[in-house]
Amino acid sequence: MSGVNLSGIVKSYGAMQVVHGIDLTVAEKEFVVLVGPSGCGKSTTLRMIAGLEEITAGDLTIHDRRVNRIAPKDRDVAMVFQNYALYPHLNVADNMAFGLRIRKMPKNEIKTTIDDVAEILGLTEYLDRRPADLSGGQRQRVAMGRAIVRHPKVFLFDEPLSNLDAKLRTQMRAEIKRLHKRLGVTSVYVTHDQVEAMTLADRIVVMNNGAIEQIGTPMELFNNPSNTFVAGFLGSPPMNQMKGTLTDSGALVGDVEIKINGATGPHAGRNVIVGIRPEHVTLTAEEGTSPLPINLDLVEPLGSEALLHARHGEDNLVFKANTENDIDSLSGVNKVHIPAHLVKIFDADTGKALVLGD
């Protein structure tokens, strides 16, 4: 049984199509994160699952029941909104009880449910407060509590952490993950923050321009991005991409040849994008690396490591380096060494990853 299944889901506003036929299966108890830049259709997709937007075409099933034309309240899903949408005129307990009262749950059951959830979320002492008297993190918890009390089949999260400051966001992110482990409810989570996506997801769905670019576990997507968009979206900073041409033994970037694992011979002469993650380069030559001369223009220390902003030909590049050595010595760096087995090759025209034979 699948938790949520989208097949050929399309959304149009008048003549403008914003979601172009999405296929996605979310397994039961799975935590799937939809990630992508603003306007990529991820929120619209989530809202279609919630029932807040009509589905133009395609089929949506929740627990194997087609729900295209079923009202949100009958879909057995709960949603956490970006702006929390807590009812300001009700206190925390009443906010959480709102849905239960509408569903005519008996009073004593409501009370025990609310008390249990408040306990889980650490809200017990705030039950009598109004949303205005709570901090951002507490409001966020109430919004989650309101979703949890209903024991829905699916949780939907619409950028729930984007209104919190950085520190609180890290903390709440961990809380959401713990909560999911504890409750094991199928969850679909929308964010534009790739760090949230990487840390929370069982599987990530990268979206762009109303379509899915790639689906996979965080590490699959990180290690084997299927195209330049995914490569450039995940990772912080994202993968460096340089224009180049394949040769018999590697790839020519400017006038420098970079060694690549795999048989490049059959593709020799092809225009490609050469990708290398910032953290994969070394500052000293090692076995299987090729040197790449760079013009360093900025060193950003981050504490345990530093970001090196550099140029090679027309390409702007960023590399990560350890700072165990003297940070001042980094300003003298004029080349980095690229390990052949970590280089990714993409077709220059389509942006798709090239699979090279052995």
Added chain:
Amino acid sequence: MMKWNLYSRGDKFFAIVVSVLIGLFTVATLYPFIYIAAVSFSSGFAAQAGKVVLTPIDATIEAYGYILKDPQFWISYRNTFIYTIGGTIMSLMFIIPCAYALSRPQLKGRRFFNLFIAFTMWFNAGLIPFFLNMRDLGLLDSMFGIILGFAINAFNIILLRNFFESIPQSFEEAARMDGANDFQVLWKVFIPLSKPAIATITLFLIVARWNGFFWAMVLLQSESKIPLQVFLRHTISNLSDDDEFAIVQTAAGFSAETVTAAIIVCSIIPVLIVYPFIQKYFEKGILLGGVKE
């Protein structure tokens, strides 16, 4: 607290001008009240002679004694309460759902309906067609006619619609996810969140109904159905050309002026009493804290 030192010369001048204007305005609105109250407690002679300025002259409650003994005063007083309470409730029953529907983006033909409502603010059929319409509906000389005929008011609908529109969409969506239908969204979320706006239009409605005079005079004939304002008008016209009354009043110590003033004072009191109760809803920032933009 004004921190005068932080104000520039221009600011100080501006603050003084504003204070003076507000002061003048306050006097201009407050003085008629004080004057009418003073007249109502003065003797008939003093009032007729125009001696009353600020405080009662030859203080007496004779005028009140005269009107409170008049059964027609009590009947019309009761009628005014019926029109005010009934009319306000009737209006809210129409205006709130109407404003809510017009505020929803999913309403088909929303622009048309909005235009349709707003249209009546600038153009209406006019006195005689409206009168004929009421006559044909059998609503002449009918208390229900007065309540129903003026239940809908475009200005209040638009006022409330705008307020509903300013409530973030996510409240409605959250309530829908929580299982609420349209009526529950309106009743449990939008109305509680709109207390200040609803209090405002309620006050408008109460005052308009309470002071409603013209249409009541045109549409009602029976003495048993007229509201206080029409009774006041009758009293003024009756007393001023009633020779017999002129003799009675000389002996009793009141006059047409003081009786009129006493009726006005009596008619103002309930509105003055209601206002503080409604005023507490004019609180700001009821939406604070629920959403974070």
